[in-house]
Amino acid sequence: MATAEEVAKAAERRDVRDRWLLSAPALLVIFLAATGPLLIVLVYSFLTPGSYGDVKWQFSPEAWISVFLERDIFDDTLSIAAAHVTIFLRSIKLSVVTTIATLVLGFPTAYFMATRSEKTRDLWLFLITIPFWTNLLIRTFAVLQIIRNEGIINTILLKLGIISAPIQILYTDTAILIGMAYVYLPLMVLPIYASMEKLDFRLVEAGYDLYASRFQVLRRIIFPLVKPGVIAGSILVFIPALGAYVTPSVLGGGKNMMLSNLIELQFGQGRNWPLGSALSIAVMIIVMVALLAYVRNAGRSGVRHG
Amino acid sequence: MPDKPDRNAIEVVNVSKIFGSGEGQVAALDTVSVSIRENEFFTLLGPSGCGKTTLLRLIAGFDFPTAGEILLYGQDIAPLPPFKRPVNTVFQSYALFPHMTVADNIGFGLEMLGKPKAEIKARVAEMLKLVKMEALAGRRTSQISGGQQQRVALARALAPQPKVLLLDEPLSALDYKLRKEMQIELKRLQHETGITFIFVTHDQEEALTMSDRIAVMSSGKILQVGSPWDIYDKPAERFVADFIGETNFLTAAISEMANGKARATLKSGATIEATVAQSFQPKPNATVVVRPEHAKLTKAKGELSGTVENIVYFGTDTHIHVHLDSGELFTVRQQNTRSAGCGFEKGDAVGILIGSDAAQVLKD
Numbered sequence: 001m002a003t004a005e006e007v008a009k010a011a012e013r014r015d016v017r018d019r020w021l022l023s024a025p026a027l028l029v030i031f032l033a034a035t036g037p038l039l040i041v042l043v044y045s046f047l048t049p050g051s052y053g054d055v056k057w058q059f060s061p062e063a064w065i066s067v068f069l070e071r072d073i074f075d076d077t078l079s080i081a082a083a084h085v086t087i088f089l090r091s092i093k094l095s096v097v098t099t100i101a102t103l104v105l106g107f108p109t110a111y112f113m114a115t116r117s118e119k120t121r122d123l124w125l126f127l128i129t130i131p132f133w134t135n136l137l138i139r140t141f142a143v144l145q146i147i148r149n150e151g152i153i154n155t156i157l158l159k160l161g162i163i164s165a166p167i168q169i170l171y172t173d174t175a176i177l178i179g180m181a182y183v184y185l186p187l188m189v190l191p192i193y194a195s196m197e198k199l200d201f202r203l204v205e206a207g208y209d210l211y212a213s214r215f216q217v218l219r220r221i222i223f224p225l226v227k228p229g230v231i232a233g234s235i236l237v238f239i240p241a242l243g244a245y246v247t248p249s250v251l252g253g254g255k256n257m258m259l260s261n262l263i264e265l266q267f268g269q270g271r272n273w274p275l276g277s278a279l280s281i282a283v284m285i286i287v288m289v290a291l292l293a294y295v296r297n298a299g300r301s302g303v304r305h306g
Numbered sequence: 307m308p309d310k311p312d313r314n315a316i317e318v319v320n321v322s323k324i325f326g327s328g329e330g331q332v333a334a335l336d337t338v339s340v341s342i343r344e345n346e347f348f349t350l351l352g353p354s355g356c357g358k359t360t361l362l363r364l365i366a367g368f369d370f371p372t373a374g375e376i377l378l379y380g381q382d383i384a385p386l387p388p389f390k391r392p393v394n395t396v397f398q399s400y401a402l403f404p405h406m407t408v409a410d411n412i413g414f415g416l417e418m419l420g421k422p423k424a425e426i427k428a429r430v431a432e433m434l435k436l437v438k439m440e441a442l443a444g445r446r447t448s449q450i451s452g453g454q455q456q457r458v459a460l461a462r463a464l465a466p467q468p469k470v471l472l473l474d475e476p477l478s479a480l481d482y483k484l485r486k487e488m489q490i491e492l493k494r495l496q497h498e499t500g501i502t503f504i505f506v507t508h509d510q511e512e513a514l515t516m517s518d519r520i521a522v523m524s525s526g527k528i529l530q531v532g533s534p535w536d537i538y539d540k541p542a543e544r545f546v547a548d549f550i551g552e553t554n555f556l557t558a559a560i561s562e563m564a565n566g567k568a569r570a571t572l573k574s575g576a577t578i579e580a581t582v583a584q585s586f587q588p589k590p591n592a593t594v595v596v597r598p599e600h601a602k603l604t605k606a607k608g609e610l611s612g613t614v615e616n617i618v619y620f621g622t623d624t625h626i627h628v629h630l631d632s633g634e635l636f637t638v639r640q641q642n643t644r645s646a647g648c649g650f651e652k653g654d655a656v657g658i659l660i661g662s663d664a665a666q667v668l669k670d
Contacts (some may be wrong), residue, residue, distance in 0.1 A: 206401035210415035
């Protein structure tokens with residue numbers, strides 16, 4: 001006769017097996033759709049470019065060298081690839097600024113939403129998700145309509161006589177920034193709101209009661225308690241911002257490239273698939289390093305606060 | 307209480323608080339006036355929804371009165387935000403900051419007041435000692451028990467040395483034993499710090515055992531203010547008599563008022579002596595109250611007569627419910643002894659003796 005212990009163990013084994021079986025389809029899709037292609041990209045990055053795109057099955061570290069370096073056509077000496085570095089730096093800068101901008105805009109929005117009555121909260125939540133109903137490309141073109149030289153902003157400013165010539169916003173870094181901040185704002189608001197909604201506002205009252213001013217309550221009580229939401233929001237904005245493709249190509253006009261546009265170029269006109277692959281992997285590494293540094297840093301300062 | 311100076315710490319003058327607007331508006335407080343003396347343990351007692359917490363929140367500054375003034379040592383504080391009032395609160399839920407240690411919680415108020423680090427450290431150590439929590443200074447507030455959280459909440463509110471400490475049902479989340487312990491602890495703290503305490507509770511026993519004075523509240527009004535003894539033995543109104551302890555209500559005709567005493571003729575025809583307020587207008591249909599422990603059950607004739615309906619054993623005493631011949635119900639509380647039973651049985655015909663100082667005439 002099986003002892004109770006054996007029965008329990010068997011049940012546990014069955015449980016584990018069932019879980020694997022149930023998640024198998026999802027795991028398969030994730031592997032085929034994400035990990036598989038990624039492995040192909042990794043392999044491609046060590047091959048030689050073919051003449052008409054495609055790759056030649058011949059090992060070469062050249063693509064990885066070209067990520068940051070440039071080989072002189074005449075004497076084969078290596079120098080820093082200024083164009084690539086500029087694009088890398090611009091992408092990182094724009095992503096960081098976008099993250100900060102969405103945080104500055106999103107935090108008060110989330111606070112506002114979380115302090116409404118329960119019924120109106122749902123309405124605000126609903127309103128926040130409305131932009132998701134429309135295609136990203138269409139939303140980006142909507143932004144373009146607003147900021148272009150003949151757009152709403154310039155037309156109004158000209159009519160009011162505040163400016164005499166249209167301000168060139170479109171096709172600048174500012175345009176990309178506005179576009180990205182607009183597109184990614186909900187991704188910042190939602191996780192902060194989720195944290196803020198769980199915040200016990202009696203703690204805020206306790207803060208006021210203990211002589212903390214409004215700013216001190218924000219800094220010492222509200223912010224540390226909703227930090228998980230801020231971290232999640234920052235990650236959710238920073239990663240897609242660094243890989244943004246549609247927004248910089250529409251609003252940056254091809255002149256102000258970001259990383260995705262550079263990568264796209266290698267697979268298209270550039271006919272250098274290995275370089276495109278190496279750049280893609282490089283971006284992933286940057287994201288991973290940035291994330292680890294950010295999360296570790298945020299975690300440590302949390303300990304210091306408490 | 308002896309040696310209490312008559313200076314008022316808090317004066318609430320004609321304060322009203324109305325929530326909502328139009329049809330849905332609710333008066334949480336209706337022209338309430340009360341004075342709370344310096345160094346006093348003052349309790350606001352009443353059922354939930356009577357406005358006691360609202361009054362506390364007005365004094366703390368979390369809400370602002372619709373009308374009226376709140377004076378702190380003569381200065382109107384009603385328009386000040388909470389962080390500008392020298393008043394601290396112990397919250398019902400404690401509201402300890404979960405991301406800080408016990409010591410950081412206690413030091414928070416002093417830190418916000420901009421006190422020097424050394425002073426904060428010394429004061430926090432002093433507070434930890436006062437509430438006997440020295441060993442747990444470095445713990446997170448989520449790692450300590452309910453009773454310990456309670457102590458931290460107290461220490462945190464006392465640390466900035468407020469002029470008045472507000473306590474919003476701080477003991478309601480504790481179990482019975484711990485609650486008893488904390489009641490004594492609170493009295494000790496109040497005595498040691500000399501700070502005026504305003505304590506909110508719906509627990510009449512808590513109010514009676516801890517307070518110097520009690521204000522009984524109901525539906526946004528203060529019905530009676532007085533010492534625990536006043537409130538229990540000389541209830542002015544039916545609500546107060548009913549809310550505090552157990553009471554027998556008897557209908558009686560009042561006559562011959564003199565020197566705070568009156569003759570009350572009960573339905574049974576017997577007359578008893580009852581204390582009465584000077585302002586009382588004699589009328590035939592007044593209510594007289596008698597506490598169950600102030601009446602005596604006898605097998606002989608008494609002022610009232612009836613049949614024993616039910617006997618309930620409580621350990622320290624026994625409650626005997628008597629169905630009076632007049633149709634009313636009357637409860638007598640009898641102290642138990644170890645050797646004998648209560649001496650009565652269900653169905654016994656009994657008489658009830660009411661002492662000359664046992665009855666009180668109600669205002670309404």
